[in-house]
Amino acid sequence: MSKTIVLGLPSLVTTAVAYIRVSQEDENPDNQWFVIREYCGRRGLNCIRLDEVGVSRVEDPFQRPVFLTALRIMEANNISIMVAESIDRVCADPEHYEKLIRYFAERGWRLEFVRDTDISEAFNRVIEIFERLKGSTDSAVMSVVLESQIKSLKDMIQLYHKLKVAVAREYVEDVRRKVKRVIERLRAEGKIYTKPTIIHWIALYRTGKKSFSELTKSDVEEAEKYFFEKYVKPYKEGVPIRRLWRRFLEIERPVIDMIARHRIVSSELSKKLGKEVRRQELQTSYLAFYRVVKKLSLRA
Missing domain, CATH: 1.10.150 (DNA polymerase; domain 1)
Known part of the structure; x- marks a missing residue:
């Protein structure tokens, strides 16, 4: 998900790309935008705002769609400055950081962090x-x-x-x-109580069982093997995780629909019982998928 706001472009020489990243969809990226806009204003920079939502700090910046869009905008418009709220909004892995710095240095670009x-x-x-x-x-x-x-x-x-x-x-x-x-x-x-992951939902769908309590250890292991072959193995072979997530959304549509129905029923039941309906991370969100793939890739 991306959001772009351009505050005037009288001169591309004084324009900066404002990169904003939040890991949770319920986080407000405007908080980062406020400090970046103030920072750029003090320096006389016009801002092109780009939001990256649902992406962890540990993910390689060069595998993030919005970050790659930011680089293309800079390249196409001769923009040499990218501004972020802090270093960890861009990356939190030393290897990724070194690669990023080399990339910027080769092009004579600057990466500026408001809080650093x-x-x-x-x-x-x-x-x-x-x-x-x-x-x-x-x-x-x-x-x-x-x-x-x-x-x-x-x-x-x-x-x-x-x-x-x-x-x-x-x-x-x-x-x-x-x-x-x-x-x-x-x-x-x-x-x-272990909260079911996408692996448990896949096991439930593939076995045709009605509840998680009916699942055996073997059921979950088989679902895990299936998930590994379909998504983790290609990831380890170099396929971008975003592409795998989109493939997952297409292939596992019946599972996704089953999860959606469950969420609707749970929400309606909570309302009837007068309980607060809490916002929860979707098991099918990019971040949830990313975590499962990363976890299994390290284990195997």
Whole structure:
């Protein structure tokens, strides 16, 4: 899902692409837009807004449809600046970050982060001073020294950003580990009901059984094998996960319809009982599909 807002384009030289990413469909991307718009306004930049919805921070930016659209817009319109609220809105994997930085550097583009600008701006101001000194000096030795200092400062900026990415990645992994430990403890104590995943729904459909309580371990394992062959194996062979998700939506239409009917019945029952109808993530959403594929790809 994408949303584009263009605030005037009098000069493409002063135009920036504002990249906004939220992982949940019920998150409000306008919160990021507010700080980016203010940031661009202070710098005299016009903004082209692009929203990426339902995409995790750990997904490779070069596999995100809206991010790729942003790159194409920059290429086609000679735009050299992309602005995001923070580094983790663009990526949270050090390898992805390095690839991204190389891509931007090769084209002479800049990637700016609103909430991560303080240290970068300080270093960049020093770099500008050193570059002016280098341009005005007649000493070859001084020129070499200044060039070395400039390179060191640029390396420090990149190191800072890499550390930010690594911290974001570690945060995600730490949350997962903690949740996993809690779930394992509660399950061992018999206090937890495992929420069905798309694998369970596929097992239910393929076996023709009426409820999850009727499913056997073998039923779930067979559904998992089916899912692995259809979607995880192609993913490991290099097929983009977005393409696999679209294939999933086409092939598993009967399962998706069954889930939709269940959600309607559950919602109506909750209303009749006077209970609050809580918004839940769809088992067929891109993010849910992404999680299952990633989990099975690591296990196999």
